[in-house]
Amino acid sequence: MTRRTRELVVGAFSPSVLLRVGRRLGLFDQRGLEVLEKAVPSSPAQCRALLDGDLDVALTSPDNMVAYRFVPDNPLNETADVRIVAAVDRGLGLGVYGRPGLTTASELKGAAIGVDVPGSGFAFGLYALLESLGLDRDDYRVVTLGSTPRRLEALLAGGCDATMLNAGNELRAEDAGATRLAGLTDVCRPYLGTVLSTVGDRRRADVAAFADALREAAREIWAGNVDDVVVEEAATALRLPEALAKRYLGRLKDPAEGLVVDGVVDLPAMETVVGLRRKYMPALVDGVDVLATALEPSRGLIDPCTTTR
Template sequence: MGVFSISAALAAGEKKGYFADNDVHVTLEQVESAEQQFRDFDAGNYDVLQTSWDNVVNYRCNASNDLGRTLNVLADFALDLGMGLSVISPPEITSLEAVRGGEVAVDAPNSGYAYVLYSILEKAGLRRDADYTVVSSGSVAERYRKMTDGYAAATLLSDGLEVLAGQQGMNNLADESALGLPYVGSVAAWNGDWYDENRDTALRFREAYEAALAWALEPNNRDEAADLIANARDLHAPDARRVLDAELGPWGLARDTDITDETARAVIGLRKQYNGFDADPAVNPYGDLSAFFVNSGA
């Protein structure tokens, strides 16, 4: 499984035995960027991904993606609601307006959460490519590392890294609530061909994940969950607790793992707003969404 970050639920699934007890062998591998994640997915190195719903839409619809062709990637269930996506800036940038004229760091300009950042900045009066420059800077963890050195005027961080950035003196200028939209962040997404041949394994994976999620959400397991995050992400105990707080927040782990039609279409709407679809997409993103899902519908 190619992942951007290991949540308390994924860590519990692996370390508390929920995956193994449900006869599912899962190896969690950190990815460097969406482009690397999908290159390896295309090469057969990953059967399932922790990736944004928007990435599923992009690689399913647009032959103009970095691979130059569409992929048979299908969403299964929601993992999170964005994990507190936040616009983070270095200490000297204290407002969204102050981002004007600077560089804004994203994973890839036309994938994942970049559209969230563009929308928040536009609501503040800043237009993409006119009032700031977009630069590709890798995964959220990589952007966090770069921002500690003042790499860009702003970036989008999440999954507790926005909290840790604050500990480093950086500013949180806005978060995903500024969108004013329902939102789904990361989903579990399968290689469609693999899923067709291994449906029972995929179903057991979801069952095991949901059991691990229930464990992670239980208040009595808070200390152990923080320890799992600390070990999985090489964090000191206080920082792991801050990350866990973010994961348990309103934009953190998805309590209900079903992907609703409303949230799926809200994300598609953001991509459409910034001309993120080919003139003739391989799959129609505006009609029936069943072609994007393993179970024939959101």
């Protein structure tokens, strides 16, 4: 008798090579899951789809879950029981990139800087990086461009002068002549770039099984057991030539920026994420900082089984 599979819809900004490796290794099939990946155009759209049930889980920035759990004036103007289930990666090359022909940060004065939305985690990281390069917030214009692949397209087409890129998009940018001005982990460390998130206890057993499959795929990648598979999937999903796909493989294995093999959400990294939001977009309700205690277990943001000091 054929075992019945359960469909799980995952929303992601950029194609997930980790997910594709898990599928190639049969890790989802072993757990009775049929995993469908759905591209999302922006963080508000991703969270809207998650809350509406169009997505079962999301591969997203941890800052998005902070915003949509605690901050009333987030882009959706509502909060919900969104939760972080597992850590996925530490940024995968996340950094600020200047358009082809731009070589120094000083050229960004008066320039257009592309972000997903101005009040998002990657935007906060971008502000911190530009500040480290000597630029204040009033030195440049912020333009809303949506997801990372969209920002890459805008950067190369002249729609912005600089933006934050990662997850293979930065490799394509470099190959097209864009300049890496600074890396986020040079300024903000430790850091979490991507987490697996869901709403409440929705499909808890299936979400847990999916998280477990991603951890197993990450272990296989880290151990070097599936290098050829990773390169093939990166080349196809991210449209990378073989040389760049091999660089992406190295990125996945990088201890500072790569995969979080055990899936554990470490609190120091989350403190970095929350600290950036508190610095660049303080959230006050009746004069009280709603994020001051965001990482306390009683606030419910992080599954207690995923955290460690």
